[in-house]
Amino acid sequence: MSEELTQKLSELLREVTGFIYPNEVEIHWSILIVVYPYITGLVAGAFILASLVQVFNVREVQPTYRLSLLTALAFLLIAPLPLLLHLGHPERAYEIFLTPQLGSAMAVFGFVYLWYLMAVLLLEIWFEYRQNLVVWSRQEKPPMSWLHAALSLFSRDISERAVEFDHKAIRVITVIGIPSAFLLHGYVGFIFGSVKANPWWSSVLMPVVFLMSAIVSGIALVIFLYMVLTPLRGAQIDMKCLDKIASYLFYAVIVDFTLEGLDFIHRLYESEESIKILSTLVTDKLFISLWVIQILLGMLIPLAIMVAVKSLKFNDELRKLFYFVSVIMIQLGIFATRWNVVIGGQLFSKSFRGLTIYKMDVAGVEGLIVALGLLILPFIVLAILLKILPPWEATEAREGAVR
Amino acid sequence: MKIMNRRKFLKKAILFIPAVGVLRRLVGDAHGKATAEGYDPANHLYGMGIDIDKCIGCGLCIDACKNENNVPKEPFFCRTWVERYVIKKDGSVVVESIETGKEKGRQKTNEADILRSFFVPKLCNQCENPPCVQVCPVGATFATEDGVVLVDSKRCIGCRYCIQACPYGARYLHPETRTADKCTFCYHRIVKGLLPACVEVCPTQARIFGDLKSMASRLVRFKRTKRIHVLKPHLNTEPKVYYASLDGEVR
Numbered sequence: 164m165s166e167e168l169t170q171k172l173s174e175l176l177r178e179v180t181g182f183i184y185p186n187e188v189e190i191h192w193s194i195l196i197v198v199y200p201y202i203t204g205l206v207a208g209a210f211i212l213a214s215l216v217q218v219f220n221v222r223e224v225q226p227t228y229r230l231s232l233l234t235a236l237a238f239l240l241i242a243p244l245p246l247l248l249h250l251g252h253p254e255r256a257y258e259i260f261l262t263p264q265l266g267s268a269m270a271v272f273g274f275v276y277l278w279y280l281m282a283v284l285l286l287e288i289w290f291e292y293r294q295n296l297v298v299w300s301r302q303e304k305p306p307m308s309w310l311h312a313a314l315s316l317f318s319r320d321i322s323e324r325a326v327e328f329d330h331k332a333i334r335v336i337t338v339i340g341i342p343s344a345f346l347l348h349g350y351v352g353f354i355f356g357s358v359k360a361n362p363w364w365s366s367v368l369m370p371v372v373f374l375m376s377a378i379v380s381g382i383a384l385v386i387f388l389y390m391v392l393t394p395l396r397g398a399q400i401d402m403k404c405l406d407k408i409a410s411y412l413f414y415a416v417i418v419d420f421t422l423e424g425l426d427f428i429h430r431l432y433e434s435e436e437s438i439k440i441l442s443t444l445v446t447d448k449l450f451i452s453l454w455v456i457q458i459l460l461g462m463l464i465p466l467a468i469m470v471a472v473k474s475l476k477f478n479d480e481l482r483k484l485f486y487f488v489s490v491i492m493i494q495l496g497i498f499a500t501r502w503n504v505v506i507g508g509q510l511f512s513k514s515f516r517g518l519t520i521y522k523m524d525v526a527g528v529e530g531l532i533v534a535l536g537l538l539i540l541p542f543i544v545l546a547i548l549l550k551i552l553p554p555w556e557a558t559e560a561r562e563g564a565v566r
Numbered sequence: 567m568k569i570m571n572r573r574k575f576l577k578k579a580i581l582f583i584p585a586v587g588v589l590r591r592l593v594g595d596a597h598g599k600a601t602a603e604g605y606d607p608a609n610h611l612y613g614m615g616i617d618i619d620k621c622i623g624c625g626l627c628i629d630a631c632k633n634e635n636n637v638p639k640e641p642f643f644c645r646t647w648v649e650r651y652v653i654k655k656d657g658s659v660v661v662e663s664i665e666t667g668k669e670k671g672r673q674k675t676n677e678a679d680i681l682r683s684f685f686v687p688k689l690c691n692q693c694e695n696p697p698c699v700q701v702c703p704v705g706a707t708f709a710t711e712d713g714v715v716l717v718d719s720k721r722c723i724g725c726r727y728c729i730q731a732c733p734y735g736a737r738y739l740h741p742e743t744r745t746a747d748k749c750t751f752c753y754h755r756i757v758k759g760l761l762p763a764c765v766e767v768c769p770t771q772a773r774i775f776g777d778l779k780s781m782a783s784r785l786v787r788f789k790r791t792k793r794i795h796v797l798k799p800h801l802n803t804e805p806k807v808y809y810a811s812l813d814g815e816v817r
Binding site for chain 1: 660
């Protein structure tokens with residue numbers, strides 16, 4: 164057995180306050196399991212933003228439509244990695260697909276994930292890009308023409324009827340996609356919310372709170388990417404679009420804040436057996452990550468900024484600056500939300516008599532470096548996707564047509 | 567024509583090889599169910615009684631368990647452990663595991679301040695409604711017909727969801743196998759008619775093992791004669807570890 168682990172646990176034991184069950188000294192779900200719901204949340208959020216264009220016909224958001232879809236795909240492709248790396252036996256991960264125990268919320272992962280990837284995202288992206296892919300493959304030189312031809316699955320028909328069909332298909336997929344995106348992240352919340360042994364997790368609101376915070380983080384991410392990428396390729400940021408998305412973000416943050424507040428008040432008011440240890444948890448172990456980062460920096464200050472932007476007439480540059488600062492703070496706040504759920508839920512003993520601590524490794528599979536790598540990886544995937552499937556041309560062409 | 571035949575043959579051969587593998591696996595699984603000779607799990611339902619008044623906190627059960635079941639010796643990996651409760655006159659409660667207590671340095675309490683004190687052995691409660699079985703994504707954790715919750719270490723993927731789901735902290739990740747591990751009531755012993763190791767070594771008979779389906783078993787008598795209680799009954803896990811003289815402070 165690794166002496167390192169023993170030594171680490173001995174050190175942790177000395178920092179335990181009160182009484183915890185002996186098997187609770189080791190924190191079982193580490194930083195990787197914080198990264199996982201964070202990433203899937205971004206997927207669900209980005210997709211729901213994209214759906215606004217298709218289902219609710221919000222034309223202003225059109226410039227970010229394809230970007231949102233590709234962002235969702237890039238993050239979805241990486242989403243299983245933290246889970247896989249965290250397993251004691253990653254080589255047996257396929258069992259979850261082949262012999263799932265369907266009573267387990269976690270076993271449904273395989274199906275929800277594949278459904279979302281195959282039936283929703285890939286299909287929608289394919290229909291959205293099909294016309295472009297055909298055109299590109301005709302205009303370009305190999306090897307890009309080959310790649311685009313292959314990605315179009317060698318379809319050639321770009322007659323009006325065919326394109327019309329593409330648009331219809333996209334609408335249908337989006338309508339199916341919204342509940343699927345809800346399912347994808349709602350079920351992640353359910354994995355935590357259904358653990359009755361853990362009063363910090365066990366809440367019927369958990370899937371809903373996860374979902375709302377997912378929407379918040381996804382929208383914030385797309386705003387961030389749009390604001391970074393547009394100047395990079397020498398184009399102008401569409402302020403109408405930005406204002407519109409920012410106002411969606413504003414409402415999403417308000418709903419998210421309300422739900423979390425409800426959860427908090429409900430716990431406090433019911434004041435069950437676990438209330439004492441949970442109070443110690445939030446005032447001591449989670450003080451910085453919950454009150455300072457999640458609530459103050461991640462919610463209240465961005466909300467205040469956006470209220471100011473809405474009520475005062477700032478010029479474009481100032482608004483951009485405010486939006487940019489807000490989305491970064493919101494992103495930080497949502498990451499802290501995931502941290503507080505996953506890590507926070509393991510810091511107190513199920514005997515309700517004591518608290519342990521989590522010391523993150525720096526190196527090692529479950530360490531900080533791997534976690535950062537996993538957070539950077541989707542951006543690299545996105546960069547590749549943006550190269551292969553440039554999302555800008557169609558948007559600009561469409562805008563040109565409108566003008 | 568000949569070429570076509572050869573191609574067909576190769577195609578079928580390629581399909582045949584994995585098919586045989588799958589069949590062999592299935593046949594192997596069907597045979598793998600054998601337990602001790604003449605043992606029929608349908609005739610048994612196991613449980614354990616803990617007589618708190620009899621436990622002296624010697625810790626022999628912990629050592630016996632670790633030796634019998636290849637449990638790491640360190641006190642952070644436990645199939646069973648013993649908690650020491652000291653309830654003071656001012657109402658405050660000091661709890662420690664006697665094993666980790668040794669490592670951490672025992673907390674001394676002034677004798678005059680003590681209202682009462684006792685030991686509580688803990689182990690997997692072999693729940694009738696086991697949350698760990700419910701959450702296992704691959705079915706590696708399962709309840710046997712004779713009422714014991716087991717882990718198939720060859721199937722467990724090490725996701726640790728069961729560890730999170732157990733309200734009693736009875737599970738840990740075995741550092742060598744990287745799979746979930748827990749008390750099995752020494753299943754390899756009980757199917758042969760032997761007692762679990764912890765029960766066998768207990769010098770005061772604070773642990774009573776038995777078959778709930780047999781009226782002659784000590785456990786059935788224990789349940790009849792003592793006022794018993796289970797841990798965290800509000801979670802509806804329906805434990806099959808029954809405590810006599812359980813103090814309200816014990817969780």
